[in-house]
Amino acid sequence: MKPTALFPRRSFLLLLTLAALNTEHCLLNTSHAAAPKRPNILLIYADDQSYKTVGCYPESFPWVKTPNIDRLAAAGVRFHAAYLGAWCMPSRAAVLTGRHPHGVESMRMEGKYPASAYDPKQAPFWPAVFRKSGYHTAQIGKWHTGVDAGWGRDWDHQIVWNRPLHPENAGAYYERQLLAINGKEEWVDGYPADNYTQWSEDYIRGKTRAADKPWFLWLCYGSIHGPSKPAARHKGLYANAEVPVPKDIFPPRPGKPAYLDDTQAWAKDADGKPVASKSGEKFGDTSGKQRQTHAAFVRQMNECVPAIDEGVGKLLAALKETGQLENTIVIYTADQGFGMGEHGFRTKLGPYDATYRSPLIIAQPGLTPTGKVCNVPVNAPDLVATFAAQAGVKIPWAMHGRDLTPLLKNPAAAWPHPCLYEFTGHDYGSSVAKLVKSEPEKAIYNNVPWYAALVQDGWKLIHYLKPGTGDELYDLKTDPDELTNRIAAPAAKERLAKLRVALKAELERTQAGFNLAPH
Numbered sequence: 248m249k250p251t252a253l254f255p256r257r258s259f260l261l262l263l264t265l266a267a268l269n270t271e272h273c274l275l276n277t278s279h280a281a282a283p284k285r286p287n288i289l290l291i292y293a294d295d296q297s298y299k300t301v302g303c304y305p306e307s308f309p310w311v312k313t314p315n316i317d318r319l320a321a322a323g324v325r326f327h328a329a330y331l332g333a334w335c336m337p338s339r340a341a342v343l344t345g346r347h348p349h350g351v352e353s354m355r356m357e358g359k360y361p362a363s364a365y366d367p368k369q370a371p372f373w374p375a376v377f378r379k380s381g382y383h384t385a386q387i388g389k390w391h392t393g394v395d396a397g398w399g400r401d402w403d404h405q406i407v408w409n410r411p412l413h414p415e416n417a418g419a420y421y422e423r424q425l426l427a428i429n430g431k432e433e434w435v436d437g438y439p440a441d442n443y444t445q446w447s448e449d450y451i452r453g454k455t456r457a458a459d460k461p462w463f464l465w466l467c468y469g470s471i472h473g474p475s476k477p478a479a480r481h482k483g484l485y486a487n488a489e490v491p492v493p494k495d496i497f498p499p500r501p502g503k504p505a506y507l508d509d510t511q512a513w514a515k516d517a518d519g520k521p522v523a524s525k526s527g528e529k530f531g532d533t534s535g536k537q538r539q540t541h542a543a544f545v546r547q548m549n550e551c552v553p554a555i556d557e558g559v560g561k562l563l564a565a566l567k568e569t570g571q572l573e574n575t576i577v578i579y580t581a582d583q584g585f586g587m588g589e590h591g592f593r594t595k596l597g598p599y600d601a602t603y604r605s606p607l608i609i610a611q612p613g614l615t616p617t618g619k620v621c622n623v624p625v626n627a628p629d630l631v632a633t634f635a636a637q638a639g640v641k642i643p644w645a646m647h648g649r650d651l652t653p654l655l656k657n658p659a660a661a662w663p664h665p666c667l668y669e670f671t672g673h674d675y676g677s678s679v680a681k682l683v684k685s686e687p688e689k690a691i692y693n694n695v696p697w698y699a700a701l702v703q704d705g706w707k708l709i710h711y712l713k714p715g716t717g718d719e720l721y722d723l724k725t726d727p728d729e730l731t732n733r734i735a736a737p738a739a740k741e742r743l744a745k746l747r748v749a750l751k752a753e754l755e756r757t758q759a760g761f762n763l764a765p766h
Contacts, residue, residue, distance in 0.1 A: 285382075285461040285638050286611065287575040289451075289562065290630075292342075292465065293555055294335065294389060294420075294472040295595065296581035298606040300552050306727075310488040311549060315560035316608065319579055321618045323610020324658050328702065329580060330668035331605050331627040334595050335391040335472075336363060338582035338627060340675065342465075343372040343392060343401075345631035345646030347669055349759045352676035354393070359414045365393045367400065370676075373631060373642050374401040374463060380640045383460040385450055388443045388467035398430050404455050405429060406446050408439070408469065420469040421476035438478050440470045440551075444558035451565040461638070468558070470551045471585075477550035484550050490542040493601075495730055496521050496588040502732035503590070504716050509694040512586075512593035513541060523593060545587050572612065576637060578630070579608040589728070596670060596695040598709045598719070599729050603668065614655055621658035624666035624702040625651060647757045665703035665746075667753040671712075672697060680760030683712050687764070699759070701750040708746040710763055720746070 298304045302313040303320040332338020336356075337348040344351050353369035356362070374384040378401070385404040390396045394412040398405040408424050410417040416425045419439075426435050435442060447466045449455055456462055477484070495503075496513050514524040521541035539547075559579065566572040582605070586592025589601035596602060607625065609615060614637075628648030635642050636650040647667075653660045671679045672692030683690055683697070690697035696713035702723070709719040720734040720743055733739040751763055 284574050287461050288463045289577045290465045291579045292467045293581040294469050295585040296471050297584045300549050301606045313556045315556045319610050320608045323615040324619050324621050326607040327622045328624040329605045329607035332583050333670035335582050339392045341627035345628045345648055347647050348671050348675050349679040354675035356673040361410050361417055363393050363411045372401045383457045383462040385464045387446050389469045420472050440468055440554040448561055448565045468555050470555055471548050475548045475551050478554045481550050481553045485546045490545045493588040495590055511591040541588050576611040581605045598698050598700050619658045621654050623662045626666055626668050665701050665749045667701055669699045670697055683761040687714050
C-alpha cells in the first residue's frame with residue numbers, strides 16, 4: 248500500500264504501526280495458535296490374512312487386485328514383516344495391552360470355545376487410558392478377547408460381534424450376527440464386512456462420536472477367516488487364476504521338526520494334486536470336509552479380500568472429504584497370516600512367515616514418506632508403543648514394544664532392536680512360565696509346540712519350548728520360503744550364537760519368567 252489521497256502520509260504511518268503491532272502479537276501467540284493437534288488413529292485389522300493376498304507385496308499372487316490397500320501403501324510405509332500374533336486371541340491381547348502374551352496376566356480360555364475371560368484390573372487395556380487422556384475411542388467388528396468387550400470402560404462407541412460371549416453365533420463370519428451396539432444386543436443381517444465399513448465410515452464422518460476430540464477407531468474385520476465366503480459380487484472373481492503349489496506342501500521336509508507330520512493338512516488326489524485332508528481341520532476351515540482342492544481354497548480366500556479393499560477405499564475417501572486425512576494415522580494389518588499349503592499347513596499357529604507374518608502398512612501425511620518399504624520386522628507391542636508416543640499419552644504400565652516413529656519418518660534408519668514373537672497356545676501371563684518350568688512336555692497346542700522366535704538382520708531363530716522338538720534357523724534373505732533349516736550349519740554357527748543371546752535378552756527384558764531350554 249502507498250500513501251494516496253484517501254490515505255494521507257500521517258494516516259498511512261499509523262496503519263503501518265498498527266500492522267506491525269498486530270504482527271508482533273501474532274508472533275507472540277504462535278505457540279498457542281500452532282499447537283499441533285493430536286492425531287486420530289485408524290487401525291484396520293483383517294483376520295487370517297496372509298501378505299500374499301495383498302497386491303503391493305511382491306510375494307502376492309500376480310492376479311491379486313487390492314487397489315485401495317495398494318494406494319495406502321503408496322501414500323506411506325509398507326513394512327516387509329509384522330509378527331502380531333499366532334492366532335486371533337493372543338494377537339488381540341497383545342494389541343490391547345502392549346505386551347506379549349506371557350505378560351498379559353489373568354487372560355485365559357474358559358467355558359465353551361471361544362469363551363474366554365480376564366480381570367480388567369490385572370490386564371488393563373490402553374484404550375481406557377486414551378479415553379481419560381481426552382481421546383474418543385471406538386471398536387467395530389470382531390471381538391475375541393474375553394466375554395467382557397469393555398464398552399463404557401475402554402470404548403466410548405462400540406458395535407461388537409462378541410464371539411466369546413455367544414459361542415452359538417461364533418461361526419457367523421459371513422452371515423447374520425448377534426451384535427452389541429453400545430451395550431444393547433440386536434441381530435443384524437447383511438454381509439458383515441460391508442456393515443463394518445459403513446459403521447466405521449459413519450464414525451469417521453462424525454455421526455457416532457464427539458466432534459471436539461481426537462479419536463481412535465479399531466476396525467476388526469472378520470474376513471478372510473474360514474469358512475471364507477466371498478461377497479456375492481466377488482464370488483468367482485479369481486475362478487481362472489493359476490495357483491502355484493508350495494514346494495513343501497507334502498513331506499518329506501529334511502531338517503524340519505517332526506510335528507509337521509501331525510499338522511499336515513493336504514493329501515494327494517488320484518492325479519497327485521493337493522486336496523484338503525480332514526486331518527488338518529482347524530479354526531472354522533471347512534475345506535477338509537469338502538475335500539477342496541488347493542487351488543480352489545486359495546482362490547476362495549482371496550475372493551474375500553476385495554470387500555475389505557473396497558472398505559479401505561471408502562474410509563480413505565471419508566477422511567479426505569471431512570478434512571481429517573492430514574491428521575490421521577492409518578494402519579492396515581491383520582491379526583496373523585494363514586498357511587496356504589506352505590510346510591503342509593492350512594491354518595495359522597506355525598512359526599513360519601507363511602503362517603504367522605502379517606501385512607502392515609502405516610501412512611500419515613507429514614509423518615511418513617510416500618511409497619517406502621521398511622525391512623525392519625516389528626511386533627504388536629511395537630504398534631502400541633508407537634500409538635502412545637504419537638498421541639502423547641503415557642501408559643501407566645510397562646509395555647514390551649518400542650516406538651517405531653524413527654522408522655516411520657525414515658524407513659531406512661538404523662534399528663538395533665530384534666523382533667520377538669511367540670506362541671504359547673491358550674496360556675497367558677505367569678501361567679506360561681509355570682507350565683514351561685514344571686510340565687514342558689505339555690507346551691503344545693493343536694499339534695504345534697510352543698515357541699519363542701526372534702528375527703534380526705534377515706535371520707530367524709525359532710526356539711521351541713517343548714523339549715525334544717529341535718530348533719530352527721533360517722536365512723530369510725536367501726531362503727524366504729524357509730525351506731532349509733541351518734541350525735546345524737557350521738557357517739551359521741556365529742550367527743546362531745548371536746541370535747540366542749538376543750533371544751535370551753528379549754525374554755529377560757520382557758520378564759517372560761522362562762528362558763531358553765538346553766539345546
